[in-house]
Amino acid sequence: MKLKTKLLLSAVAVSSVLSSSAVLAQANEQFIGLPSYRVGPYASGGSGIYGGWIDYMNLVNARDGGVNGVKLSWEECETEYNTARGVECYERLKSKGASGNSAFMPLSTGITYAVIDKVAQDKIPLVTIGYGRTDASDGRVFPWVFPLLTNYWSQSTAKIKFIGQREGGMDKLKGKKIVNIYHDSAYGKETIPLLDVQAAKYGFTVVHIPVSHPGNEQQSQWLRVRQEKPDWVILRGWGVMNPTAIKAAAKIGFPRDKMVGVWWSGAEEDTVPAGAAAKGFITAGFNVAGTNYPVIKAIQDKVYKPGNGNMEDKARIGSVYYNRGVVHGIIAVEAIRTAQEKFGKGKVMTGEQMRWGFEHLDIDAKRLKALGAEGFMPDMKVTCLDHEGSGKVKFQQWDGKQWKVLTDWIDADKSIVRPMIEESAAKYAKEKGITPRDCSKEG
Amino acid sequence: MLYREAGQFKSSYTSDQQIFPIRQDRIGIMLLLLVAFVLVPGMADEYWLKGILIPFLVFSLAALGLNILTGYAGQLSLGSAAFMAVGAFASYNFMLRIDGMPLLVAFALGGVMAALVGIVFGLPSLRIKGFYLAVATLAAQFFIIWLLTKVSWFSNDSTSGVISAQEMEIFGYVFDSPESKYLLVLSIVTVMALMAKNMVRGAVGRAWMAVRDMDVAAEVIGIRIMHTKLLAFAVSSFYCGVAGALYAYAYIGTVEPEGFNLDLSFKILFMIIIGGVGSISGAFLGSAFIVLLPIFLDVLVQDVFAGLLPPSIASNLQLMVFGGLIIFFLIVEPHGLARLWQITKEKLRLWPFPH
Structure with missing residues (x-):
């Protein structure tokens, strides 16, 4: 009992001494x-x-x-x-x-x-x-x-632009089929409305397939992918879902270089566990490796x-x-x-x-x-109006050992994203009773 | 010497039946409430109120709810977090969709919705017991979170599926300062804890305990099993539902269904295991242990050992110490911290002449 009290007291003493010295150093x-x-x-x-x-x-x-x-x-x-x-x-x-x-x-x-x-x-x-x-x-x-x-919406438009580039022009997207495999959560569902808008604009079809958390079992989803025979697969994954998806794609023989991931699918931690299957996998990112x-x-x-x-x-x-x-x-x-x-x-x-x-x-x-x-x-x-400030992403491809940069910076399609952002923000402002700032008056 | 009831005679039924029959206990509780209601809001800074005390109280309430179900009625549940989610989302929708809805009524209705859902998922308990029942409540956990994510009506069609709690206002007074939020939560938790204490002392609680100890025997002496078990589910879910509403309104402010995941359910279960199964004070002690100890360890490691340890070790060390302490307490006292407190009280009665 006594030993415990002593230990406790000395711990308190040490901590108080250390914290006071830390305060002194903080001045500037x-x-x-x-x-x-x-x-x-x-x-x-x-x-x-x-x-x-x-x-x-x-x-x-x-x-x-x-x-x-x-x-x-x-x-x-x-x-x-x-x-x-x-x-x-x-x-x-x-x-x-x-x-x-x-x-x-x-x-x-x-x-x-x-x-x-x-x-x-x-x-x-x-x-x-x-x-x-x-x-x-x-x-x-x-x-x-x-x-x-x-943000996720900007990135989604950049992905479609990238796919258009690879197909040889945005007009070539017409009649193509894209499967969106997403993590069945608020995060995963966020791009669905945006993909639908783009599908209508460019004339491709989009099929949304959810994967429930954590996503270490995706056999039925990839069976569906095989039936759908898409031209591209967008992987909106998270954590263990990513290597599982890559391996499942390899199993059904879907080409990995037709798979485009979000940046949460695009780290070494996502590709290395998938082993050789990950070779060729493409992902977006706002920074490169x-x-x-x-x-x-x-x-x-x-x-x-x-x-x-x-x-x-x-x-x-x-x-x-x-x-x-x-x-x-x-x-x-x-x-x-x-x-x-x-x-x-x-x-x-x-x-x-x-x-x-x-x-x-x-x-x-x-x-x-x-x-x-x-x-x-x-x-x-960044400006008062636009708190995103860029919207550009690069695409990288996994060569089996490391990420190789595939493209230059690709801009988001602001003409699609911005009106949706403003609509959603206005709804939030109304719900919360916020009066939006007038940006012309900001210094 | 100080803690001894010698000389305190009960001369009426009321004095014999009061919640705390020993005078020292009454004084102790009064002092505790006095400190909690008067001293703490005056002395504690914003960080203590918002970062530590409010979550502690909210999780205590949730643990209290689970303790009624698991500790008193003996029905193991892994769905507490889901019932919290029902409470939070129901209160939000009542506030949103009904004009002029009073806040406290919305909390209560949130609790009632959680209770109804609790009854539905409590139905399997009439047929299955123990671990099998735990699996059935696990279904509640997954189904409710899935439903709240799937049906966007619950979150008012927010693209990201989160809800943002409205301002808390009662009779024109807006609860926005940390002190007022703390006092609101404290009042609700105090009232509900006293209600729970009374419930478990009365006929309802005795029926629950009879069912827990042996349901066949309980049925033989005339306790209606279905009624008792479902009531336990309803009351427990009501407590969890109100806790969920407070979690959303007074603590986090903006919540997503994912926040009420299985981890949280387990955490609440651990609270009552460590605090003491079948004890009201155990819910508070367990919540203090599970909520506050990791924070204390993190502060200790980040402040005191800053720079001395590599960062990955510093973070993992907290988990190791935390896990070690859980094992230590369970070995020293398998009946939880509340039992330790009870032993202390018994020793105090005899002190300083134990023989």
């Missing part, structure tokens, strides 16, 4: 809370993305001494990809650091939905890169939410050589998830830089100033080159 640091997940079913994604992100922030601190002298600081909070834990993390991280959490990027659509109302009250930008609430791209209704780079980019080289040089790297398995540097984390880091740091240009260089930005930074984020081709990320991620320009 920009804090970013990281709601990471390194355990649970999606740990392979979470550890890669948050690892790459932390490595990039370490690089900025080590190479440039922070952003205009303001060092970056961060703290992780384990969410286990669980919405309730994510909300707890949001509350825990929100007032840490000198000016509170700079941006909340949970990498989980469930957590995104749960904090959408809270961020507007707490004045913290909610940044969801490549996932989250699609209609939040309408910045008039969602001033605090930034579904940057691309590989280490052959100056920014990755710089991380290897400045972060891993001194032994400060976050990844334990160094072979994963340059993987799809890792590079996606670096993209997260680049966007967060560039938003801080943009905000500082307006509100004072070398100062710690508040949540409101960070929001301005995200809304005026402009990473053009020149800036990408300076960052060493040319071709690594698409150029982007």
Whole structure:
């Protein structure tokens, strides 16, 4: 009993000493809370993305001494990809650091939905890169939410464009048949209306086949694919569903190079378990794989050589998830830089100033080159009206060992996506009693 | 010495039948409620209220519901999360589709809908028992989540299938500050916990316990099995339904059917196993253990051991310690934390002269 009390007391003492020293160091640091997940079913994604992100922030601190002298600081909070834990993390991280959490990027659509109302009250930008609430791209209704780079709807139009390219022109899509194999969840169903609209526009037929969670049994679905004899298959999968689908396609002899995956189907973690069957499989992505980019080289040089790297398995540097984390880091740091240009260089930005930074984020081709990320991620320009900022994706093909980039950046078809976004956002605004901002009055 | 009922004579039926017959218990509960209602909202900051106390109370209520079914009536259920989902989605639709629907009525109706669904899925319990019944309730878990995803009417045709809870307003007062939300949840949970305590002490609870201990014997002494079992399902689902509505309205705000998955059902089951099967306080203790301990471990690891451990070990360490503690407590006291508390009370009665 006594020993227990002693242990407890010493633990408390140690923690109080450590936390007080941490407070002192925070004075001139920009804090970013990281709601990471390194355990649970999606740990392979979470550890890669948050690892790459932390490595990039370490690089900025080590190479440039922070952003205009303001060092970056961060703290992780384990969410286990669980919405309730994510909300707890949001509350825990929100007032840490000198000016509170700079941006909340949970990498989980469930957590995104749960904090959408809270961020507007707490004045913290909610940044969801490549996932989250699609209609939040309408910045008039969602001033605090930034579904940057691309959303599921944009990506769906880019996929159809890609298929059109491969067929030799959009007019060649007429009479073709596309099967959409989707994860039977809110996430999986999100692109169905969009595919239907495009099918009507281009004259192809689309067949939707659901796969129930987790999707490790797909025999009946692929039997149906064989009966339908489609020209292309779109795989809107998640987790274990992806390698299972690829293997099932191989079994019925459906060509893998006629299968196009969403970016949650497009990492090494999805293709390697499928083995040789995955060769030729194509997927969309807003970042590419590989280490052959100056920014990755710089991380290897400045972060891993001194032994400060976050990844334990160094072979994963340059993987799809890792590079996606670096993209997260680049966007967060560039938003801080943009905000500082307006509100004072070398100062710690508040949540409101960070929001301005995200809304005026402009990473053009020149800036990408300076960052060493040319071709690594698409150029982007966010405005008050458009919180997506890009909509471009590249397509990559698995050659059996690694991902090979297949195309240049392919633009989304905004003429289809934008009206649907505005309609959905207007419905949300009505339900919630929000008056959309007038973007012509925003500075 | 302090905790001893010597000298407290019960001279009337009312004093003999009160919820807490021992004066020290009454004072203790009063103090606890006083702290919870007065001190905590004044002292605790936003993070404690929104991030820790509200989920703790909500999950306590859900665990309480399951404890009525599993702990008192002896019917194993793996569908608690689905009944929470019914409560959340039903309350949302009542608020959305009926103009001027009062919030508390919507919560209660959400609970009633959950109770009706609970009765339907409780019907197999009349024929099958134990693990086989668990499988039948598992069907409820999958069917309800599937239905809520499939039929977009439930989520008001939202493309992503999520619902966004309306503002909480009672008699013109808007519950939007963390303190007011906490007090609302606390009041509902306190009232429902007292109701549950009374129910299990009364004829209904005794019938449940008789069925749990041996249903044939219970039938022989004149307890209507069908009525008793279905009532247990209904009451339990009602509690889970209200907990689900509170989860959506007071805690998360925006929920998707996927959020009420099997994991959550298991979590609630673990709460009552660790807290104490067949005990009201056990639901609270178990919820505290399952909800708060991982958060405490995460804070400890991230703050105290920051930078000392590789990140993957830091995260997995929490799970290992958590799992280890579960095993430790189950070995030390298989009847749960509530039983530990009971033993403490018995020891306290004899203290300081145990012999």
